[in-house]
Amino acid sequence: MITLYSYPELFGVADNNGYGLKVFAFMRLAGVPFVHEHIFDASAAPRGQLPYVVDDGETIGDSETIIAHLNRKYALTIDAGLSAAQHDRDLLVTRMLDDLYWVMSYSRWKDERYFPAFRDALLREHPQLTIEGLRKAQEFNFQRYFYAGIGRYPPEAAYARGLADLGALARLVPPTGYVQGPEPSSIDAGIYGFIANIWFFDIDTPLKRFVAVHGNLVRHCEEIHARVMQPPNA
Numbered sequence: 001m002i003t004l005y006s007y008p009e010l011f012g013v014a015d016n017n018g019y020g021l022k023v024f025a026f027m028r029l030a031g032v033p034f035v036h037e038h039i040f041d042a043s044a045a046p047r048g049q050l051p052y053v054v055d056d057g058e059t060i061g062d063s064e065t066i067i068a069h070l071n072r073k074y075a076l077t078i079d080a081g082l083s084a085a086q087h088d089r090d091l092l093v094t095r096m097l098d099d100l101y102w103v104m105s106y107s108r109w110k111d112e113r114y115f116p117a118f119r120d121a122l123l124r125e126h127p128q129l130t131i132e133g134l135r136k137a138q139e140f141n142f143q144r145y146f147y148a149g150i151g152r153y154p155p156e157a158a159y160a161r162g163l164a165d166l167g168a169l170a171r172l173v174p175p176t177g178y179v180q181g182p183e184p185s186s187i188d189a190g191i192y193g194f195i196a197n198i199w200f201f202d203i204d205t206p207l208k209r210f211v212a213v214h215g216n217l218v219r220h221c222e223e224i225h226a227r228v229m230q231p232p233n234a
């Protein structure tokens with residue numbers, strides 16, 4: 001039995017963090033049965049970061065490592081037909097999504113125009129959270145942003161990075177089908193993980209405004225969402 005430990009839902013998305021949502025979507029798309037445990041405390045995770053899985057007693061952290069483990073151990077077919085060049089493209093997009101992660105996170109916690117909407121959604125949907133706890137999380141994130149570099153950027157410069165990332169995705173995602181062909185592969189799960197965390201959030205950031213005017217990104221996100229939110233065997 002596989003258990004996925006990741007952050008809780010928000011705005012109808014199964015994890016309010018792109019990395020956990022990527023693994024959730026990957027497992028649903030690949031047909032891997034699992035139990036989903038939503039947690040806020042990452043202290044038990046490998047390297048203190050979510051998501052992680054426990055697979056028959058083996059603990060594996062890091063979304064890419066988890067996907068590689070599942071592909072190998074269960075001989076999954078979702079990425080089986082990919083060429084070496086397609087695997088390289090997966091890696092490049094995955095690394096670019098790491099950049100988008102910081103901008104998305106910055107928009108929620110650091111930009112005072114959007115933090116109140118994010119905070120209020122968390123408090124509304126997860127009443128066990130407190131304003132004080134969220135203030136602490138915010139301070140922790142401010143430190144992460146500072147050391148990652150993005151915390152030293154004014155908002156326009158931070159969003160310019162995220163919008164450049166989204167621009168590349170808007171040129172990559174086709175009007176129909178998926179990035180590597182007619183069926184989704186793991187990179188579609190990765191893209192969904194981050195775009196769904198922008199698109200379905202009722203927070204009108206520059207990132208969301210960009211997605212809204214790119215029909216291919218909205219179509220891709222909503223199609224994957226419909227597939228992964230369906231209970232298995234439905």
Ligand SMILES: N[C@@H](CCC(=O)N[C@@H](CS)C(=O)NCC(=O)O)C(=O)O
Pocket residue numbers: 017019042048049050051061062063064
């Ligand atoms: N490379 C990791 C990154 C995961 C990650 O950045 N997780 C963050 C999401 S906010 C986290 O758990 N942060 C808590 C911390 O760093 O203390 C992956 O792909 O899973």
